[in-house]
Each structure stands twice: as structure tokens, then as C-alpha cells.
Amino acid sequence: xxxxxxxxxxxxxxxxxxxxxLQTVANSADRPxxxxxxxxxxxxxxxxxxxxxxxxxxxxxxxxxxAPRTGAGRPAAGLxxxxxxxxxxxxxxxVDYLAACVVDLTGVVRHRFVTRAxxxxxxxxxxxxxxxxxxxxxxxxxxADGIELAGAALAVPGLVTANGLVRVAxxxxxxxxxxxxxxxxxxxxxxxxxxxxxxxxxxxxxxxPPTFLYVSGEIGIGAGIVLDGELYRGGRGWSGEIGHVTVYxxxxxxxxxxNGCLEQYAGQEAVAADPDLAAASLGIALSAVVNxxxxxVIVLGGGYAPEFDRLRDGIETExxxxxxxxxxxxxxxxxxxxxxDAAMRGAADVVIAGVRDDPARWLARAQAV
Amino acid sequence: xxxxxxxxxxxxxxxxxxxxxLQTVANSADRPxxxxxxxxxxxxxxxxxxxxxxxxxxxxxxxxxxAPRTGAGRPAAGLxxxxxxxxxxxxxxxVDYLAACVVDLTGVVRHRFVTRAxxxxxxxxxxxxxxxxxxxxxxxxxxADGIELAGAALAVPGLVTANGLVRVAxxxxxxxxxxxxxxxxxxxxxxxxxxxxxxxxxxxxxxxPPTFLYVSGEIGIGAGIVLDGELYRGGRGWSGEIGHVTVYxxxxxxxxxxNGCLEQYAGQEAVAADPDLAAASLGIALSAVVNxxxxxVIVLGGGYAPEFDRLRDGIETExxxxxxxxxxxxxxxxxxxxxxDAAMRGAADVVIAGVRDDPARWLARAQAV
DNA sequence: TCAAATAATTCAACCAATAAACAAATCCGA
DNA sequence: TCGGATTTGTTTATTGGTTGAATTATTTGA
Numbered sequence: 174x175x176x177x178x179x180x181x182x183x184x185x186x187x188x189x190x191x192x193x194x195l196q197t198v199a200n201s202a203d204r205p206x207x208x209x210x211x212x213x214x215x216x217x218x219x220x221x222x223x224x225x226x227x228x229x230x231x232x233x234x235x236x237x238x239x240a241p242r243t244g245a246g247r248p249a250a251g252l253x254x255x256x257x258x259x260x261x262x263x264x265x266x267x268v269d270y271l272a273a274c275v276v277d278l279t280g281v282v283r284h285r286f287v288t289r290a291x292x293x294x295x296x297x298x299x300x301x302x303x304x305x306x307x308x309x310x311x312x313x314x315x316x317a318d319g320i321e322l323a324g325a326a327l328a329v330p331g332l333v334t335a336n337g338l339v340r341v342a343x344x345x346x347x348x349x350x351x352x353x354x355x356x357x358x359x360x361x362x363x364x365x366x367x368x369x370x371x372x373x374x375x376x377x378x379x380x381x382p383p384t385f386l387y388v389s390g391e392i393g394i395g396a397g398i399v400l401d402g403e404l405y406r407g408g409r410g411w412s413g414e415i416g417h418v419t420v421y422x423x424x425x426x427x428x429x430x431x432n433g434c435l436e437q438y439a440g441q442e443a444v445a446a447d448p449d450l451a452a453a454s455l456g457i458a459l460s461a462v463v464n465x466x467x468x469x470v471i472v473l474g475g476g477y478a479p480e481f482d483r484l485r486d487g488i489e490t491e492x493x494x495x496x497x498x499x500x501x502x503x504x505x506x507x508x509x510x511x512x513x514d515a516a517m518r519g520a521a522d523v524v525i526a527g528v529r530d531d532p533a534r535w536l537a538r539a540q541a542v
Numbered sequence: 543x544x545x546x547x548x549x550x551x552x553x554x555x556x557x558x559x560x561x562x563x564l565q566t567v568a569n570s571a572d573r574p575x576x577x578x579x580x581x582x583x584x585x586x587x588x589x590x591x592x593x594x595x596x597x598x599x600x601x602x603x604x605x606x607x608x609a610p611r612t613g614a615g616r617p618a619a620g621l622x623x624x625x626x627x628x629x630x631x632x633x634x635x636x637v638d639y640l641a642a643c644v645v646d647l648t649g650v651v652r653h654r655f656v657t658r659a660x661x662x663x664x665x666x667x668x669x670x671x672x673x674x675x676x677x678x679x680x681x682x683x684x685x686a687d688g689i690e691l692a693g694a695a696l697a698v699p700g701l702v703t704a705n706g707l708v709r710v711a712x713x714x715x716x717x718x719x720x721x722x723x724x725x726x727x728x729x730x731x732x733x734x735x736x737x738x739x740x741x742x743x744x745x746x747x748x749x750x751p752p753t754f755l756y757v758s759g760e761i762g763i764g765a766g767i768v769l770d771g772e773l774y775r776g777g778r779g780w781s782g783e784i785g786h787v788t789v790y791x792x793x794x795x796x797x798x799x800x801n802g803c804l805e806q807y808a809g810q811e812a813v814a815a816d817p818d819l820a821a822a823s824l825g826i827a828l829s830a831v832v833n834x835x836x837x838x839v840i841v842l843g844g845g846y847a848p849e850f851d852r853l854r855d856g857i858e859t860e861x862x863x864x865x866x867x868x869x870x871x872x873x874x875x876x877x878x879x880x881x882x883d884a885a886m887r888g889a890a891d892v893v894i895a896g897v898r899d900d901p902a903r904w905l906a907r908a909q910a911v
Numbered sequence: 912t913c914a915a916a917t918a919a920t921t922c923a924a925c926c927a928a929t930a931a932a933c934a935a936a937t938c939c940g941a
Numbered sequence: 942t943c944g945g946a947t948t949t950g951t952t953t954a955t956t957g958g959t960t961g962a963a964t965t966a967t968t969t970g971a
Contacts, residue, residue, distance in 0.1 A: 219959080
């Protein structure tokens with residue numbers, strides 16, 4: 174509802190419409206013609222043609238054979254995202270591995286690199302130096318495919334501020350690590366919480382609902398909240414700490430100092446020890462989330478995904494009992510579709526989503542080079 | 543991040559910039575000149591002049607004496623919102639009263655009408671007919687001031703869908719009431735939950751933070767979630783049901799069928815019976831909200847506002863203990879600044895916010911008439 | 912072989928913002 | 942008291958971008 178606080182000039186109109194055309198192609202199942210785009214967007218064919226010319230010149234779209242059609246008339250030229258345009262570099266650092274991947278504009282993972290090693294034994298700078306090695310490998314592999322990286326995003330299991338500072342990452346034993354200062358790849362770098370990025374990865378999975386909660390159960394429990402297709406990061410970027418939602422006010426002591434946090438009842442160890450208790454506890458906490466945010470879909474990821482069948486009933490029982498609107502509108506529970514790579518995939522997706530959402534910036538950059 | 547799915551034409555540019563200028567005036571403490579607006583927005587003076595001419599012609603802005611200034615130069619003409627342009631009609635229906643108010647474009651309450659009567663004794667159609675009488679009075683009073691109502695909004699203590707259908711309002715004993723069908727005022731009518739609208743009322747209060755939780759404690763407990771200056775309504779419009787967040791999983795049975803809902807420990811009766819228990823319970827539930835959404839400000843309204851001093855310590859104790867990021871960033875607790883009228887004020891504010899956020903639509907309508 | 916149909920491009924017109932010059936109204940200093 | 946400095950607001954030519962209509966291109970089908 175709030176109009177954004179910046180003036181709009183004609184060039185903004187073009188930027189917006191470039192994004193509109195590019196997204197129309199991206200969301201289209203077939204390979205749409207210029208005329209089809211015109212119909213879908215409401216822009217005239219003349220305008221679409223001009224915009225498409227720019228997008229082709231900037232290596233974001235390519236012309237292909239059209240989708241087959243019956244009847245008379247000049248055949249259309251099919252348009253699709255280029256697999257050899259800009260790409261995204263997804264990075265992940267976790268307790269026992271480092272990973273990097275290259276995703277092209279169409280969303281396909283083109284390259285994937287993993288190094289297994291216990292990151293808790295290294296100081297942050299050393300771990301990030303190792304990660305930089307992977308990043309360079311990834312960039313070279315991408316360049317060999319004709320892909321230029323538009324940026325990078327790093328998934329970290331911890332609290333991250335908007336400017337990339339990792340305040341706390343308990344399982345890595347990190348505190349106040351200024352990642353952008355230590356990891357200079359010569360690329361724009363975003364840093365975010367792993368659950369947030371995994372949630373975004375899940376969102377890009379085709380047909381993903383635009384509003385859902387992604388819950389990732391590892392040693393700790395994190396959640397990514399996606400509202401209307403956008404990740405909600407919270408006032409200071411620290412949303413989704415569902416692991417420390419109180420389930421039993423006078424329950425087990427938690428490492429955070431409080432009692433009865435969900436983490437103590439549905440963390441990795443607790444799930445193994447007593448799946449029923451974990452499911453019930455998770456159900457109680459998730460009911461709170463649904464009552465507050467009215468989410469229709471909950472995705473269980475991370476360590477929860479393989480345990481999904483064992484947890485489902487217990488969770489749903491509590492949801493039915495404790496969600497006020499349970500009989501008015503159902504809550505769907507489903508396992509994550511991406512596996513262990515979810516956060517890294519999500520990170521790469523964030524980068525290419527940045528290009529798809531603002532192609533004008535990419536075109537201007539490509540122009541300058 | 544998601545570009546909206548509609549094309550942008552030149553007229554959209556004008557619509558956006560009209561809104562930008564109008565909001566700049568609205569948010570300005572003094573009475574800004576065209577040059578000042580130009581400086582604040584980044585638009586050129588020429589453009590601002592043209593936009594201001596339109597806004598003055600549409601009776602949204604007026605020229606006044608400028609704010610005093612020292613130094614050389616031609617004196618500026620001060621601009622301000624017109625008190626006699628479009629206004630908003632705020633309506634409220636609650637257990638024991640009906641209310642209506644007229645708020646002008648500057649946010650001042652110009653007229654206020656209240657009828658005390660137990661609404662549970664009447665069928666919904668009769669209650670809404672009584673409300674329509676108040677609405678007509680309000681409109682006539684507004685017309686006498688030269689105010690034309692741009693629309694109306696109604697606050698209801700219950701679950702409301704996006705198209706104005708009241709699914710359940712337990713304390714009114716309403717079920718599936720199609721309000722827009724029963725209440726035709728010849729004006730655009732929005733219907734929303736009272737806590738949502740009260741939260742928006744609190745937002746418009748000058749200096750209100752753009753991200754906060756508004757909690758309203760009456761017989762039930764509702765909450766309005768405001769994220770980045772926008773009310774978050776949830777996937778189906780039923781967010782904010784904090785009253786049914788579980789505090790003690792095996793605790794007191796609730797009328798909703800579950801056990802240990804917050805409502806049983808911090809509802810109106812519970813607060814009276816045991817304020818300490820109410821505060822602790824509220825603290826536990828609010829900690830969950832903060833952990834999930836990372837909100838920095840919580841506003842206590844409705845029946846909680848007068849009890850604020852008695853509840854504060856108990857709530858803050860739990861917040862400190864249970865919010866993971868409590869030592870990284872504080873959570874501020876404060877009482878609501880609007881009193882019993884909060885929801886009705888918020889309703890009227892929603893209407894005028896609609897005009898301020900999209901003045902082009904109002905200008906087009908005024909033109910057509 | 913030609914008419915109908917559909918796709919894409921070209922071109923003049925229009926809308927809105929910009930930049931720069933200009934007019935208006937005040938202050939201030941000699 | 943007068944003229945320059947200063948700031949506000951308007952005028953005018955230019956530019957960027959979309960539109961709509963006309964035009965060109967390419968196919969199907971009678």
C-alpha cells in the first residue's frame with residue numbers, strides 16, 4: 174500500500190517493463206512469442222518487441238523454434254531464458270562441509286563443488302579462504318560454459334545482519350564475523366541465514382505456494398517465513414528463530430538460558446530419542462505460527478524431511494487441535510523437495526532472481542563492461 | 543522484490559509521483575514549499591509544480607502562508623493537506639456499542655457518533671441497519687463541513703475474509719454474515735478485524751514504528767501485525783490470533799477446544815483475577831512472536847492499556863528470558879496511545895490512507911463527478 | 912494461386928519528466 | 942534608495958518511452 178519513497182522517471186518505466194517481460198517468459202511453461210507476451214502483460218506488441226530486443230542484446234533471452242501451433246498465420250519466434258547468460262553463485266558453509274554451485278538463468282544447476290571438513294576446527298578467516306578456493310573453481314567452470322556470474326550469496330547457520338555481518342553462529346563457534354570483508358570474490362555478495370535461503374530455494378521450486386513456512390531441523394531449528402512470495406526477514410533480519418519458541422514453560426533447560434524451548438524437544442537428538450514427543454512439540458509450536466500468521470503450507474526440511482512420515486501424524490494432531498481456523502481452512506504439511514543442497518540452491522536462486530527482477534541493472538552493467 | 547504483474551504506462555508514472563508528492567507533504571512537520579518537496583523527493587521543481595497544480599485542483603492540497611524562513615529570496619508558498627477535501631468514514635460494531643466517525647484528510651476526527659446497546663440481542667441485519675443510521679448522520683455532518691466521504695471501513699471483532707464476509711464473530715454471536723450485502727452506504731466499504739484496524743490506527747499515530755505488534759486484550763485477545771508499515775493479514779486474512787497460541791500445553795481448557803490457550807490466562811477475566819499470571823503468560827506468547835518475527839516494538843491496547851503498569855514487569859521478565867536475540871536488540875513495550883476509539887479511528891485512517899496512497903484515483907473520480 | 916490469418920516491425924503522435932532559461936519577490940549592503 | 946544576490950516558481954524546448962495504426966513478413970487453406 175505504501176508507495177515507495179523514490180521518484181519515478183521514464184527510465185523506471187522501462188526497467189519495470191523489462192522485468193515484466195522477462196518474468197513473463199520465465200513463468201511461462203512453453204516458449205512464448207512476442208505476441209503471447211503482449212497478450213499476457215497488456216503491453217502492446219510494439220513495446221514488447223522493443224523490450225525483447227534489449228533483452229536479447231543483453232543475453233538474457235534467446236529466440237528458439239516456437240511452441241507448435243495449428244492454423245494459418247506467420248509462425249511465431251519462441252522466446253526463452255538463455256542458459257549461457259548471467260548465472261548465480263550459491264555458497265554454503267556448514268558444520269562439516271563447504272559447498273558452492275553455479276546456477277544458470279533458467280534455474281539449472283550447472284556445477285557443484287563440495288569439500289567435507291569440520292569447520293569448527295578452523296578460524297573463520299581460514300574457513301572463508303577455503304570457500305574462496307571453491308568459488309574460484311566454480312567461476313572458472315562457469316566461464317567455460319559462457320556463464321558470467323552476476324553475484325554470489327552465502328548461506329550461514331546463524332544470525333546475519335543486513336550488511337552481511339554474522340553476529341552469532343553457535344554451531345560454527347562464530348561470533349561477529351564480517352564475512353564481506355573476509356571473502357572478496359570481486360562479485361556482489363549477499364550473506365543470509367541458511368533457513369531463509371533454503372525457504373527461498375523451496376519457493377522457486379515450480380508450483381511452490383507464495384506463502385509458507387519452511388522449517389529446518391538440524392542441531393538447532395530454524396525457519397524461513399515466506400509471505401506473498403517474499404522472504405520476511407524481520408525488523409533486524411533475525412526472524413524465524415522457531416527453535417526458541419517456548420513449548421513447555423517450565424520444561425527442559427536450553428542452552429539459550431530459557432526453559433522449554435522447542436529445540437530441546439524437536440532438535441536432532443530429540444527426534445532420534447522420541448519422535449512422538451518431537452512431533453507433538455513441533456505441532457504445538459507450529460500451531461502458534463499458524464495462529465499468528467495464517468499460513469496454509471508448512472514445509473519440513475533439513476533433518477525433518479527424511480523423518481517426515483514418522484512426524485506427520487503427531488504434528489497434524491496438534492495442528493487440528495490448536496489452530497483456531499483449522500476447520501475453516503486446512504494447513505498442508507509437506508516435506509521439502511530439495512535435499513541437503515536446499516540452502517546453497519536457494520542462495521544461487523537469490524542471485525538469479527535479482528537479475529530476473531531487475532534486468533535493467535544487469536543490462537546497464539553488461540553495457541558498461 | 544517481486545515486480546508487480548501489471549504493465550506500467552506513462553500515466554502510472556504520474557500516479558506514482560502524485561502519491562509521492564502528497565505523502566511528502568503529509569509526512570512533513572511544517573508546510574513545505576514546492577522547492578522543499580523537490581529537494582525531498584528528487585523530482586525537479588518544474589515537475590513538482592505541475593503535480594501540485596493537479597493536487598490543488600483536486601482539493602487535496604491547499605496553499606497557505608509558508609513556514610517562516612530567514613535570508614534572502616522570494617518567499618515560498620506553503621502547502622498542506624486540505625481539511626475540507628475527501629474524508630474517511632470509520633465504523634465499528636462491538637458487543638455493547640455501535641460507533642461512527644469522520645476523519646478528514648489531515649487525520650483530524652471531525653465528527654463522532656456512538657450508540658450504546660447490546661448488539662448480541664439483535665440479528666446481524668438489524669445491527670447493521672442501526673449502524674447505517676449512524677453512517678447517514680456522519681455523512682450529513684461531513685457534508686456540512688464540505689467533506690466528501692471517499693469510503694468507509696468497518697471494524698468487527700471476528701474473522702473477516704478479504705471480500706468482507708464475517709466468518710465468525712464469537713462475542714457478537716455472528717456467523718457467515720455478508721456485511722457488504724447488508725450495509726449499502728453507496729460508498730466503497732472495507733470490513734476488517736478490529737485488532738487489525740486498531741493496529742493501523744496506532745501506525746498512523748505520528749512517529750509510530752513501521753514494524754510492530756499490536757495486542758488488544760478484551761474478552762478475547764487479538765493482535766494486528768504491522769510489517770514495514772503494512773498490515774500483514776495472512777494467507778486468508780486470519781492472522782493475529784494470538785489468543786489461541788498455546789502457553790501451557792496441558793493447561794486450562796479453552797472454548798476453542800484446545801488446552802492452555804493464552805486467552806485462558808490473559809483474557810479480561812484472567813487479568814482481573816491474577817495479573818501476575820496474565821503478565822507471565824502474555825510474556826511467553828509474545829516471546830514466541832518476537833522469536834518468529836523479530837519485532838522491536840509491542841503495543842498493548844484494548845483492555846491491556848489501562849493495566850499497562852501492572853503487566854509490564856511480568857511481561858518483560860519473560861521477554862528477556864525467552865527471546866533469543868534479547869541482548870542483541872531490545873524489545874520495547876508500550877501502551878496504545880489511542881483509547882477505546884482505536885479500531886474506529888484506524889478504520890477511518892484506512893480510508894484516507896487509500897486516498898493518500900493513490901491520489902490519482904481520487905482525482906479521476908472527482909473529475910468524473 | 913490467392914485470400915485469410917497471424918506475427919513482428921515501422922512510424923507518427925502523445926504523455927510526462929528534465930534541464931535550462933526566465934520571471935517574481937524578497938533580503939542586504941553600499 | 943537602489944542594485945545585486947538569492948531563492949521560489951514558471952515557461953519552453955528536449956528527451957525517453959508507450960501507444961495505435963499502418964505495413965511487412967510468413968504461413969495455412971480453399
